[in-house]
Amino acid sequence: MPATKQKPAKSAPSRPNRTEDKLARLGLRSDMDLVLHLPMRYEDETEVVPIRAAGFMTGHPAQVEGVVTACEVQFRPRRQLVVTMEDASGQLVMRFLNFYGSQTKQFTVGNRVRARGEVRHGFFGDEMVHPAYKIIVEGAPLPTVLTPVYPAGEGLSQAALRKAIAEAMTRVDWTDTLSPPLLARFDLMPFEPAVRLLHNPPPEIDENALEDRSHPAWLRMKFDELVAQQLSLKRAQVARRARGAAPLPVIGALSNAFMKTLPFSLTVAQQRVLDEIRADLRAAYPMQRLLQGDVGSGKTVVAALAAAQAIDSGYQAVLMAPTEILADQHFRKIAAWMEPLGISVAWLTGSLRKKDKTEAQARIESGQAQLVIGTHAVIQDAVQFAQLGLVIVDEQHRFGVGQRLALRNKGLADSTALEGSASVPHQLMMSATPIPRTLAMTYYADLEVSVIDELPPGRTPVVTRIIDQNRREEVIERVHAAALEGRQVYWVCPLIEESETLQLQTATDTHATLAAALPDLQVGLVHGRLKPAEKQDIMDAFTRGEIHVLVATTVIEVGVDVPNASLMVIEHAERFGLSQLHQLRGRVGRGSAASVCLLLYQSPLGPVARQRLMTMRETTDGFEIARRDLEIRGPGEFLGARQSGQAMLRFADLETDQWLVEKARNAAETLLRDDPATVEAHLARWLGMREDYLRV
Numbered sequence: 001m002p003a004t005k006q007k008p009a010k011s012a013p014s015r016p017n018r019t020e021d022k023l024a025r026l027g028l029r030s031d032m033d034l035v036l037h038l039p040m041r042y043e044d045e046t047e048v049v050p051i052r053a054a055g056f057m058t059g060h061p062a063q064v065e066g067v068v069t070a071c072e073v074q075f076r077p078r079r080q081l082v083v084t085m086e087d088a089s090g091q092l093v094m095r096f097l098n099f100y101g102s103q104t105k106q107f108t109v110g111n112r113v114r115a116r117g118e119v120r121h122g123f124f125g126d127e128m129v130h131p132a133y134k135i136i137v138e139g140a141p142l143p144t145v146l147t148p149v150y151p152a153g154e155g156l157s158q159a160a161l162r163k164a165i166a167e168a169m170t171r172v173d174w175t176d177t178l179s180p181p182l183l184a185r186f187d188l189m190p191f192e193p194a195v196r197l198l199h200n201p202p203p204e205i206d207e208n209a210l211e212d213r214s215h216p217a218w219l220r221m222k223f224d225e226l227v228a229q230q231l232s233l234k235r236a237q238v239a240r241r242a243r244g245a246a247p248l249p250v251i252g253a254l255s256n257a258f259m260k261t262l263p264f265s266l267t268v269a270q271q272r273v274l275d276e277i278r279a280d281l282r283a284a285y286p287m288q289r290l291l292q293g294d295v296g297s298g299k300t301v302v303a304a305l306a307a308a309q310a311i312d313s314g315y316q317a318v319l320m321a322p323t324e325i326l327a328d329q330h331f332r333k334i335a336a337w338m339e340p341l342g343i344s345v346a347w348l349t350g351s352l353r354k355k356d357k358t359e360a361q362a363r364i365e366s367g368q369a370q371l372v373i374g375t376h377a378v379i380q381d382a383v384q385f386a387q388l389g390l391v392i393v394d395e396q397h398r399f400g401v402g403q404r405l406a407l408r409n410k411g412l413a414d415s416t417a418l419e420g421s422a423s424v425p426h427q428l429m430m431s432a433t434p435i436p437r438t439l440a441m442t443y444y445a446d447l448e449v450s451v452i453d454e455l456p457p458g459r460t461p462v463v464t465r466i467i468d469q470n471r472r473e474e475v476i477e478r479v480h481a482a483a484l485e486g487r488q489v490y491w492v493c494p495l496i497e498e499s500e501t502l503q504l505q506t507a508t509d510t511h512a513t514l515a516a517a518l519p520d521l522q523v524g525l526v527h528g529r530l531k532p533a534e535k536q537d538i539m540d541a542f543t544r545g546e547i548h549v550l551v552a553t554t555v556i557e558v559g560v561d562v563p564n565a566s567l568m569v570i571e572h573a574e575r576f577g578l579s580q581l582h583q584l585r586g587r588v589g590r591g592s593a594a595s596v597c598l599l600l601y602q603s604p605l606g607p608v609a610r611q612r613l614m615t616m617r618e619t620t621d622g623f624e625i626a627r628r629d630l631e632i633r634g635p636g637e638f639l640g641a642r643q644s645g646q647a648m649l650r651f652a653d654l655e656t657d658q659w660l661v662e663k664a665r666n667a668a669e670t671l672l673r674d675d676p677a678t679v680e681a682h683l684a685r686w687l688g689m690r691e692d693y694l695r696v
């Protein structure tokens, strides 16, 4: 918990609308939180122009001052408050379509008003609609600084926020957490003047630099924020190294036998990442490694070999997948590899019958089950491991932030489920979604990363075509021809985000249409509403080649591996995101047959959708696709990172501020080495309670 200087809102239930509660809802609890709640823009109220001059400034906000000469409530064309004011140069009408009764009193004839808004030329002369205004006394001084406009929550006025922030600024501890030499080294503004300037910029400031956040004061804020992030990541890394893990040094009978039974030899890239993982597993502190490899690059076998090392060393391993279909596939494949070698593999998902679940749990608890495969049910609290040495998470980006956090916490903090022994297990995360360098440096800085950067030999790249939906007949013809040649086909139904029912309906309709159009073929249907066992039956039939065309919703998106499938049709491809399309397409091109992916779209295509489909046509390289995806969507959306690390990065922008990330990293290293006390102060100032979300 960060040190909060304000008292907690004790009487909250009885007075739910207190400013303090509203501030808390914005995450503003301590004085420092308030001080670091920086304006999103400014209004220039430092000048008053004559009413006549404001009339020439249409399209720009202007501030005028005058005396009320009339005030009436009109009822046509609709109820509104109409106030006339004048100064020596002319007169102006202010119109309020929504107003309170009390406002008619404020606008008593003779009162002096300062109003700010855009003037437009109305039927009855110049007017401002809903100007910001203040009743003032003659000669009231004008502000000498720009007026900040803060991000505000419901029911919280700018005035209340400004007041709270101004008060917090008088109480807060302004000590700079970066020493003068550091400031000089990175050419940074000191903390206090930077913050004060951002809250109250002088009117002569370069407003563009404030606007695009390139002003030195903004740079200082971004820098501090990034330093905090780096410190937190480094600290997590140190903490992780300090935790003990059981070394898993044995590459023994199982590993060797398993390697021999593989029908292929590992690619150079697979061998390299395996060596990296093997070295980590020997260490007495927990591995945190991310295994990246494009779809189809062969991550599963590397994971299985890592598990074999854990088992050879006398420990249990667990492999967790985000969907039942994928978990099931892993289970079958790996069990088929390992059970003949005398290894006991347990299967555990949420949908197991109670009896089977209890039985699986008993085998896990007794240590009889050496390898456990399943969905996130395997990390639930009821599961106790006898001797857990290694946790493998497949398609880790598909797990929700909450699950990732739970897993990390289970792995790193004290836990019952994943802590079979006194130490914590090693962790291997796998993902086909490559993480751009900037993101890797910020969000994943405490992960080691291994990359499989080649595909197994003999693959022919998938050819992608973009086809207008109204040429469906031709596409169905193609499907028919392909099936007659002995190839299998996925037909992916459109994503309908608004309604699962509608999506299901579409899938059922498509299935019926295709079954009718292709009477000589077996057309199957798999979707999310089926029971796991039903899904498995269909996937099995498809794997055995008994189904020619598999109509599917996005349940097949991740990991599914049926090498004989070599044609994929994606309907309404314009509705899918790039990484989703890439994952889907990755279901074909797994065997030696040349594969084709047909992206059907509904015209007209919007510019973003067009860009996506073009990208899909131009490249099959997952890294390139991720790079373009980042360009199109921005880093916040990427990997759903917005919810996790992004929640902390309020000011820095990972795209434009990459150069700052590198400097912040250097500064963080210096601080950790020379000035541990300051590290704490800096983290408390910038992260407070947010820190936990950073390491997901």
Ligand code: ADP
Residues within 6 Å of the ligand: 264, 265, 266, 267, 270, 293, 294, 295, 296, 297, 298, 299, 300, 301, 432, 456, 457, 559, 561, 563, 590
């Ligand atoms: P992904 O990295 O997408 O999880 P998989 O592990 O599912 O990929 O592997 C894709 C396919 O490639 C599987 O059928 C797998 O058996 C096969 N495979 C993996 N490694 C090799 C290899 N070195 N040589 C030939 N085939 C391989």
Ligand code: MG
Residues within 6 Å of the ligand: 299, 300, 394, 559
């Ligand atoms: Mg996979």
